[in-house]
Amino acid sequence: MDISRRGFVKATAVALASAAAAGTMSSLMGCSSGNATAGAAGEGQKYTAVCRFCGCGCGVICEVKDNKLISVTGDPDNQSNRGLNCVKGYYLAKILYGEDRLTVPLIRDDSSTKGTDEGLREATWDEALELVSSKLKETWKNDKNRLAFWGSGQQPITEGYCTAKFWKAGLLSNNIDPNARLCMASAVVGFMNVFQTDEPAGCYEDFDNADVFVTWGANMAEAHPMLYSRLTARKLSGEGVRHYDLGTIKTRTSESADKTMLFKPNTDLAIANCIANYLVQNKLYDEAFVNDHLQFKQGTENIGNATDDGYDASDVGKTVDDVAPITFDEFAARLAPYTFEYTSELSGVPVEDLEELAKVFADKDAKVMSLWTMGVNQHNRGTWMNHNLYNIHLLSGKIAKPGCGPFSLTGQPSACGTAREVGTFSHRLPADLVVKNPQHRRYTEAIWDLPEGYLDEIQKPGMHTVKIFREMSKGNLGFLWTAHNNWAQSMPNLTRFLGKGEDNQGIFDTFIVVNEVYPTMSTKYADVVFPVALWVEREGQFGNAERRSSVFEKAVDPPGEAKWDLWAIMEVARRVLDGEQIDGEDAFDHLFGFIYDKDAADFKGDDRETNRAIWEEYRIFSNPSMNEKAKAINDNADGTFEGKLKMEAKQLAPYDEYLAHHGLTWPVREVDGTWLPTKWRFSNGAQEDGFDEVGVAQYGTPGLANDVSFYKSAKSKPSVVFRPYEPPAETPDSEFPFYFVTGRLLEHWHTGTMTRRIPELDRALPEALLNMSQEDCTALGVKDGDMVKVTSRFGEFDIKVSTAGRTQPPAGTVFAPFFAEETLINLAVQDTYCPLSKEPDYKKTCVSIAKIEG
Numbered sequence: 001m002d003i004s005r006r007g008f009v010k011a012t013a014v015a016l017a018s019a020a021a022a023g024t025m026s027s028l029m030g031c032s033s034g035n036a037t038a039g040a041a042g043e044g045q046k047y048t049a050v051c052r053f054c055g056c057g058c059g060v061i062c063e064v065k066d067n068k069l070i071s072v073t074g075d076p077d078n079q080s081n082r083g084l085n086c087v088k089g090y091y092l093a094k095i096l097y098g099e100d101r102l103t104v105p106l107i108r109d110d111s112s113t114k115g116t117d118e119g120l121r122e123a124t125w126d127e128a129l130e131l132v133s134s135k136l137k138e139t140w141k142n143d144k145n146r147l148a149f150w151g152s153g154q155q156p157i158t159e160g161y162c163t164a165k166f167w168k169a170g171l172l173s174n175n176i177d178p179n180a181r182l183c184m185a186s187a188v189v190g191f192m193n194v195f196q197t198d199e200p201a202g203c204y205e206d207f208d209n210a211d212v213f214v215t216w217g218a219n220m221a222e223a224h225p226m227l228y229s230r231l232t233a234r235k236l237s238g239e240g241v242r243h244y245d246l247g248t249i250k251t252r253t254s255e256s257a258d259k260t261m262l263f264k265p266n267t268d269l270a271i272a273n274c275i276a277n278y279l280v281q282n283k284l285y286d287e288a289f290v291n292d293h294l295q296f297k298q299g300t301e302n303i304g305n306a307t308d309d310g311y312d313a314s315d316v317g318k319t320v321d322d323v324a325p326i327t328f329d330e331f332a333a334r335l336a337p338y339t340f341e342y343t344s345e346l347s348g349v350p351v352e353d354l355e356e357l358a359k360v361f362a363d364k365d366a367k368v369m370s371l372w373t374m375g376v377n378q379h380n381r382g383t384w385m386n387h388n389l390y391n392i393h394l395l396s397g398k399i400a401k402p403g404c405g406p407f408s409l410t411g412q413p414s415a416c417g418t419a420r421e422v423g424t425f426s427h428r429l430p431a432d433l434v435v436k437n438p439q440h441r442r443y444t445e446a447i448w449d450l451p452e453g454y455l456d457e458i459q460k461p462g463m464h465t466v467k468i469f470r471e472m473s474k475g476n477l478g479f480l481w482t483a484h485n486n487w488a489q490s491m492p493n494l495t496r497f498l499g500k501g502e503d504n505q506g507i508f509d510t511f512i513v514v515n516e517v518y519p520t521m522s523t524k525y526a527d528v529v530f531p532v533a534l535w536v537e538r539e540g541q542f543g544n545a546e547r548r549s550s551v552f553e554k555a556v557d558p559p560g561e562a563k564w565d566l567w568a569i570m571e572v573a574r575r576v577l578d579g580e581q582i583d584g585e586d587a588f589d590h591l592f593g594f595i596y597d598k599d600a601a602d603f604k605g606d607d608r609e610t611n612r613a614i615w616e617e618y619r620i621f622s623n624p625s626m627n628e629k630a631k632a633i634n635d636n637a638d639g640t641f642e643g644k645l646k647m648e649a650k651q652l653a654p655y656d657e658y659l660a661h662h663g664l665t666w667p668v669r670e671v672d673g674t675w676l677p678t679k680w681r682f683s684n685g686a687q688e689d690g691f692d693e694v695g696v697a698q699y700g701t702p703g704l705a706n707d708v709s710f711y712k713s714a715k716s717k718p719s720v721v722f723r724p725y726e727p728p729a730e731t732p733d734s735e736f737p738f739y740f741v742t743g744r745l746l747e748h749w750h751t752g753t754m755t756r757r758i759p760e761l762d763r764a765l766p767e768a769l770l771n772m773s774q775e776d777c778t779a780l781g782v783k784d785g786d787m788v789k790v791t792s793r794f795g796e797f798d799i800k801v802s803t804a805g806r807t808q809p810p811a812g813t814v815f816a817p818f819f820a821e822e823t824l825i826n827l828a829v830q831d832t833y834c835p836l837s838k839e840p841d842y843k844k845t846c847v848s849i850a851k852i853e854g
């Protein structure tokens with residue numbers, strides 16, 4: 001396995017461009033306590049924080065002078081990044097200072113102006129809050145099914161927790177879902193199905209120890225630059241370390257890979273099965289691990305496509321979650337068709353390459369790290385593909401060991417910490433609990449001090465994200481509140497609801513509230529815009545891809561009248577709940593009296609005290625011994641080992657520990673008064689030489705074979721579920737002959753609202769281009785710089801062609817990013833979703849491309 005000199009030089013250049021240690025250690029000294037300190041250089045006040053952008057969750061140090069951020073540098077004491085940042089990290093200070101920050105509440109009096117730049121006028125907070133509260137209360141009283149909150153994996157943890165508490169316990173509504181539905185839902189369902197607990201076993205130290213990296217549709221060079229530079233660093237320093245990059249397009253990540261394997265969409269399902277088949281047929285799996293730890297299942301097949309509204313309620317839609325036990329031999333028989341020859345024919349990947357990859361998993365000594373993001377999750381069989389990746393890691397016993405394991409990367413800074421952990425999904429309660437489980441509802445009632453049975457009204461999951469927007473398009477939504485997202489640009493199939501055409505007027509009937517920091521596509525459709533504090537203008541917390549929760553301190557004040565999102569939520573909650581009672585007490589005070597003073601219209605304490613108080617309540621969910629009633633329910637849960645630990649799996653430490661340590665990875669255990677984080681979940685602590693015992697999980701039952709214990713599934717064992725290859729929702733035909741892959745590029749964050757306001761980043765990547773192969777360009781008679789119209793069954797948009805982009809799609813496939821509001825690619829992207837996770841497939845809409853003359 002060799003990498004050419006040219007490839008090596010390119011890879012190094014990419015690594016250097018994408019991430020580098022920022023700042024010098026000496027200039028950052030004095031910050032290790034985690035609390036604000038005077039700068040060593042005497043420049044300004046320093047605060048610890050976490051980057052606002054990706055799921056890498058890099059720690060940063062903010063330096064402030066005269067209430068202004070003057071620099072942001074990598075935090076060497078945050079163990080997730082140890083000082084590394086990427087280019088977006090360097091420019092973080094500038095996201096606060098775009099010229100058009102929203103600083104005053106805005107109201108739209110005439111809803112027919114929606115979708116235009118006109119129609120919003122300035123208002124006082126009082127007027128805007130009264131209007132929003134009266135609309136929410138009216139909708140709530142008339143028909144609870146017509147209201148919804150759409151949240152985010154960019155919402156800080158305590159804010160998400162309070163939003164979920166307001167919606168679920170205050171309004172008794174499950175119509176709350178985060179944008180993480182567009183992102184991590186397939187991963188979450190995969191985790192829950194297989195391990196009965198969410199989030200990865202491993203940690204970022206795996207990058208420094210792996211022998212082989214396999215990226216399965218993850219463009220880490222652009223999307224996870226800090227981790228990508230740890231990957232390339234390991235490749236350059238470790239003997240014989242290899243990287244296989246699998247995907248449907250060549251990306252910057254492919255540049256440094258030893259081998260790139262381009263497969264036809266969805267055949268990743270077959271490739272993983274082919275590896276499993278090789279392990280099983282040749283008895284190269286880890287027999288002891290399989291016997292001790294695993295059970296085998298199969299599920300509903302031929303599940304069709306969730307393209308229209310009726311799918312979830314259809315016969316097949318209702319059975320997609322069903323699984324039944326099978327024997328190992330039956331599992332082996334199901335895999336048997338996935339030979340190298342068959343899989344090669346289906347996928348287009350040569351037999352030798354498939355064999356080489358299969359041998360990686362068969363090598364007992366190889367430490368293998370699989371990494372995946374949206375290529376796998378945004379997939380019409382996204383949950384299945386997550387299963388198939390776990391299957392090969394479980395069969396080979398390559399999990400929960402340093403340098404070795406399946407690692408599902410998260411996109412957003414707090415997709416884990418907030419969206420997945422505090423209960424902002426329509427089917428969840430805090431800490432992996434779900435609304436449909438009566439035990440979980442009792443437990444939540446105990447912590448929120450609600451009468452027994454109070455939450456029974458919300459035992460049915462509410463609307464998931466795609467459903468919320470589909471219902472809005474049909475005029476079935478009266479009230480929508482969104483925060484930390486830009487749905488009018490990021491949702492798929494925007495054509496369905498953005499309000500052009502006669503049967504598409506729903507958006508004009510829905511009262512829409514948007515919390516924002518800048519004017520966006522979504523504020524164009526808002527009836528009220530709340531101007532809010534951005535990032536370190538208040539204190540908050542994010543939880544990253546390696547289960548690390550970290551605090552970002554408040555460093556500067558928000559501009560003008562901009563306010564903390566949580567303050568706006570409290571102010572609406574107190575108005576809407578006015579006159580409501582829980583257990584004979586004012587409902588608002590019952591839920592939020594511990595942090596908020598209604599009469600003063602303000603929090604009882606400062607940002608730190610407020611966050612600490614919320615954290616301490618939230619923490620009870622995973623530390624039941626903090627609350628007698630909760631402890632009793634937990635102790636009696638099922639009475640089994642499994643039931644007992646259900647609530648403990650995410651143990652969290654007291655708030656100030658996170659400040660002191662610049663973040664801790666859960667579960668966190670208290671040992672002799674010290675709070676210890678966990679690096680490898682499921683591992684019993686007997687680690688290989690060179691690894692610190694401290695910080696290694698002691699969860700589970702010592703003495704189990706192979707030094708792992710899947711503590712949440714001790715009785716039922718993790719499941720290997722057979723999932724077959726099934727085709728994409730659409731395949732190219734004469735009318736729509738191209739696959740359209742969408743995604744992101746290094747400089748911009750999602751819809752570009754923040755990064756496009758940073759001149760350096762904007763200049764580096766000023767426009768969204770359609771990347772095409774030379775072959776397709778020649779066939780269509782187009783060249784670089786030509787404008788084309790891209791049309792799908794769902795909608796159309798215009799874009800400029802480029803063959804020189806960073807992604808190089810093979811003939812028959814094209815790629816474009818979604819950061820540019822003037823190039824609204826999601827008008828044409830399908831909203832077909834994985835039937836199990838309800839996550840849309842943004843990666844393979846079929847389109848036609850036609851040159852725009854003139």
Ligand SMILES: Nc1nc2c(c(=O)[nH]1)N[C@H]1C(S)=C(S)[C@@H](COP(=O)(O)OP(=O)(O)OC[C@H]3O[C@@H](n4cnc5c(=O)[nH]c(N)nc54)[C@H](O)[C@@H]3O)O[C@H]1N2
Binds near residue numbers: 183220373411750
């Ligand atoms: N610069 C930057 N970084 C970001 C973000 C950002 O906006 N900008 N956003 C963050 C967020 S929220 C997310 S979710 C992540 C996303 O991170 P990624 O998923 O890495 O990025 P994308 O560009 O969405 O996806 C591109 C990948 O999808 C693969 N793909 C396409 N079709 C298929 C298929 O059928 N199967 C498989 N297996 N793969 C396929 C392609 O091969 C390619 O590798 O990035 C995070 N990081």
Ligand SMILES: Nc1nc2c(c(=O)[nH]1)N[C@H]1C(S)=C(S)[C@@H](COP(=O)(O)OP(=O)(O)OC[C@H]3O[C@@H](n4cnc5c(=O)[nH]c(N)nc54)[C@H](O)[C@@H]3O)O[C@H]1N2
Binds near residue numbers: 532
């Ligand atoms: N075509 C295509 N579309 C996609 C995807 C794709 O791969 N292809 N990926 C999907 C995925 S994985 C994701 S995660 C989504 C992301 O989609 P969104 O989350 O909808 O997009 P963002 O641009 O991140 O929107 C976040 C907004 O929050 C604002 N903001 C910043 N700070 C604050 C704050 O403190 N409070 C409030 N209230 N607002 C704040 C920002 O200005 C910004 O407008 O996009 C999805 N859309």
Ligand code: SF4
Binds near residue numbers: 051
């Ligand atoms: S964008 Fe991601 S990799 Fe870059 S500094 Fe922020 S957290 Fe780190």
Ligand SMILES: [Mo]
Binds near residue numbers: 183184411412
């Ligand atoms: Mo995402």
